[in-house]
Amino acid sequence: MTINKRWLRKWQESMFISLTKEQEAIILDHFGTEPEPYEWSELDITIQLRSFIESGTFVKGKMDYEYQKSLLFDNDKSLLHDDAF
Numbered sequence: 001m002t003i004n005k006r007w008l009r010k011w012q013e014s015m016f017i018s019l020t021k022e023q024e025a026i027i028l029d030h031f032g033t034e035p036e037p038y039e040w041s042e043l044d045i046t047i048q049l050r051s052f053i054e055s056g057t058f059v060k061g062k063m064d065y066e067y068q069k070s071l072l073f074d075n076d077k078s079l080l081h082d083d084a085f
Contacts (some may be wrong), residue, residue, distance in 0.1 A: 001040045003031045
């Protein structure tokens with residue numbers, strides 16, 4: 001999925017926020033094309049937009065395997081086995 005100015009304006013209205021023209025340009029440049037060989041989902045875009053609005057940067061891409069495991073199983077180490085993935 002890619003976004004255009006119309007999509008971004010509707011999203012802003014639904015979130016009750018207003019972006020500057022500079023922010024809009026950065027966002028449209030970032031999400032105007034697919035990140036080959038992948039494609040954006042609406043959830044990806046929404047998470048990235050929230051991150052950009054809060055911090056001025058987009059969320060970093062792929063998480064490595066060890067970091068993913070720590071997020072999923074941090075509270076219950078008994079679930080941590082390589083065959084779980």
